[in-house]
Amino acid sequence: MSSSRTTLLCLLAGLLAACASVDTVATSEPAEDFAMPQPASRAYAYVVVSVADIEQAIGMWAHRFGMQIVTRRTGTDPGLAKLWGLEPDGIVDQALLLTPGAAEGGIHLVRFKLPGEAVRKDAAPSDLVxxxxxxxxxxxxxxxxxxxxxxxxxxxxxxxxxxxxxxxxxxxxxxxxxxxxxxxxxxxxxxxxxxxxxxxxxxxxxxxxxxxxxxx
CATH class of the missing domain: 3.10.180.10 (2,3-Dihydroxybiphenyl 1,2-Dioxygenase, domain 1)
Structure with a gap:
């Protein structure tokens, strides 16, 4: 196993707070509608993945891989946008997915109003990404x-x-x-x-x- 195969709490260092705190973020919907479970010891609740086409991503994770869509939210999320330092309308679509029967280790798909370039675009295996x-x-x-x-x-x-x-x-x-x-x-x-x-x-x-x- 490569030495780079390192278990991390979040996909990016900047997402640590998001993974741990997004379940308490104020939104326009009741908190229980978009709550994330607290991760167990040495585990994460959700990994945040930004996407340009959320339907395409759902097609792979849900329809092909069989993950369960726990919550789908179309529209802005000012609370989460504030947490991430974005404009109130910076987030336009989200989906939370879990493997059926699992309580953690899921995927949080997010589509932004102004998505940036994919951080892994043209990345070599040794690039720090x-x-x-x-x-x-x-x-x-x-x-x-x-x-x-x-x-x-x-x-x-x-x-x-x-x-x-x-x-x-x-x-x-x-x-x-x-x-x-x-x-x-x-x-x-x-x-x-x-x-x-x-x-x-x-x-x-x-x-x-x-x-x-x-x-x-």
Whole structure:
């Protein structure tokens, strides 16, 4: 396993507060309608992913991977926009998704009024950017075959790797907005997945200049 495969609390350092606090942000809707669960120890509640086309992203995460749409909010969110230092109308669409049966480790899709350029656009594997989101799968060979048949293009076929006593199989899938999705199956450790065989794993990968410092 690469030394860059580091478990992080949030996709970006600046999203730490968002992951931990967005469930208490004041919105125009009742708080319970857009609340996020508090993450358990050493886990995150949701990873925030900004998207240019939220329907395209939902098509992959919900309709293809089988994640459950917990909450969908179309329109502005002045409270969250203020938290992130945006104009009140800076956020225009959101969706919260979870693997069915999971209480945490979900995806928070956000479409901004003025989206910036994808941070991973043309990024090399060694660039200091968020590297990937792991998606645990059941029967990686079958998942690879069905996604390939559906028109998805992988970087490579599934590979078998060993690290720290674990044997795992993974393959990398370029997806919407420059996001790199890693399909991951660990031998002897069945993961919680959707009926379709996919489940977001509690792990995000980022490339860092100093892995030891990041662990402190």
């Amino acid at each position: 968020p590297k990937s989101i792991d998606v645990a799968v059941r029967d990686i060979g079958a998942r690879y075959a069905e996604l390939t048949a559906a028109g998805f293009q992988f970087r490579s076929e599934p590979h078998r790797l060993e690290a720290k006593g674990l044997v795992f199989h993974e393959t990398h899938l370029p997806s919407h907005d420059g996001l790199n999705v890693v399909l991951l199956e660990i031998e002897g450790q069945p993961a919680l997945t959707s009926p379709e065989g996919y489940g977001v794993a509690p792990q995000i990968v980022a490339t860092t200049p100093d892995n030891i410092a990041e662990k402190v």
